[in-house]
Amino acid sequence: DTGVSQDPRHKITKRGQxxxxxxxxxxxxxxxxxxxxxxxxxxxxxxxxxxxxxLEKSRLLSDRFSAxxxxxxFSTLEIQRTEQGDSAMYLCASSLSLAGASTDTQYFGPxxxxxxx
Amino acid sequence: xxxVSQHNHHVILxxxxxLELGCNYSYGGTVNLFWxxxxxxxxxxxxxxxxxxxxxxxxxxxxxAEFIKSKFSFNLRxxxxxxxxxxxYFCAVNNNQGGKLIFGQGTELSVKP
Numbered sequence: 076d077t078g079v080s081q082d083p084r085h086k087i088t089k090r091g092q093x094x095x096x097x098x099x100x101x102x103x104x105x106x107x108x109x110x111x112x113x114x115x116x117x118x119x120x121x122x123x124x125x126x127x128x129x130l131e132k133s134r135l136l137s138d139r140f141s142a143x144x145x146x147x148x149f150s151t152l153e154i155q156r157t158e159q160g161d162s163a164m165y166l167c168a169s170s171l172s173l174a175g176a177s178t179d180t181q182y183f184g185p186x187x188x189x190x191x192x
Numbered sequence: 193x194x195x196v197s198q199h200n201h202h203v204i205l206x207x208x209x210x211l212e213l214g215c216n217y218s219y220g221g222t223v224n225l226f227w228x229x230x231x232x233x234x235x236x237x238x239x240x241x242x243x244x245x246x247x248x249x250x251x252x253x254x255x256x257a258e259f260i261k262s263k264f265s266f267n268l269r270x271x272x273x274x275x276x277x278x279x280x281y282f283c284a285v286n287n288n289q290g291g292k293l294i295f296g297q298g299t300e301l302s303v304k305p
Contacts, residue, residue, distance in 0.1 A: 108292065117196075117282050117295030118236070131292060166236070172290050178224070178243045179290045183236040 077101060079184030081167050087190045088157055095153045096187045100169030107150050108181060109142055110166040118166055124150060125172065157191045164188050194219050196283050198296035205273050206304050213268040213299050215283035222288040225266040227257055230298075231279045239281070242266065243288075253277070275305045 080099045088094050100107045106125050110118035121140065122132045126147040139157075144150040154161055164186040170179035199214035217223065227239040240251025247259040257268045266283060280300050284293040 106290070110293075115297070117284070117298050118293070120292040120294070123292060133292075168236075168293075170290065180226075180238060180241055181293060182238065183228075185235040 079167055079169050079182055081165075081184040081187050083187055084185060085188045085190075087192065089192050090157060090159060092157055093153065093155045094157055094189065095151055096165055096167075096189075097149060097151050098167030098169075098184060099149045100167070101171075101182055104169035104171050104182075105147070106170045106172050106179060106181075107144055108168040108170070109150070109152050110168065112164040112166055112186070113162075121152070121165075154189075157189075159191050162189055162191045194285075194294050196285055196294050196296035198281075198283055198299050200299045201297070202300045202302070204302045204304065207275055208272050209303075211268070211270040211273045211277070211301070213281055213283075213301070215266045215268065215296060217264050217266065217283075217285045217294075219264075219285050219287070219294070223285050224288060224290070225257075225259060226284040226286075226293065227251065227255070227266075227268050228282045228284060228295075229279045230282070236282070239268070273301070273303050275303045277301060278303045 082097045108123040109121040112118045124144040139155045142152045166186045167184045168181040170181045172179040195218045197216045225242040228236045229239045242249045242259045250256045280298045282298045283296040
């Protein structure tokens with residue numbers, strides 16, 4: 076399978092702990108996105124990268140959240156000092172954006188479900 | 193503010209009934225439009241997309257959607273639903289440079305056999 080993969084699929088943690096999630100995009104996709112989805116809602120944008128560069132970060136994202144894509148391939152999303160309100164599904168998507176084109180399509184991974192106790 | 197509104201939160205249909213799910217967006221400039229589907233226990237999958245050209249786009253599994261620019265709408269249709277169409281459906285938009293998607297809150301479709 077050459078789709079977007081995420082690890083772990085489930086994470087249970089205690090409030091105040093740090094957690095890190097990993098996303099591996101579709102090979103050769105240059106854009107990678109992170110979203111958060113809570114029950115009954117659509118995915119909400121968090122941040123995205125083009126290659127190594129973080130191009131946009133949601134203003135809703137607190138300083139406890141940080142994301143990296145150091146080599147332009149996989150990405151990690153870290154949440155420090157987790158709170159119960161961080162409990163959600165964290166989704167990763169990737170796309171291929173070509174210069175001068177606007178037609179990249181995002182393909183989603185299975186998500187990491189975070190539960191903060 | 194950029195937003196997407198899906199009018200129906202939960203739709204219940206019998207097999208063979210026709211389906212139309214509403215989607216309206218508020219977004220400045222030229223847009224790309226998408227419908228994604230999430231089957232039970234599975235991840236988000238692309239149903240169809242509109243970038244430009246013919247406003248009537250066809251997707252997988254017999255779904256189609258029509259972009260009506262004057263109404264800021266991108267409604268999803270299927271002439272005859274099947275039990276296997278039971279899923280949650282999300283409408284999404286981004287600008288013509290790509291980038292972040294703005295999603296609607298989703299419509300849960302239940303198809304009775």
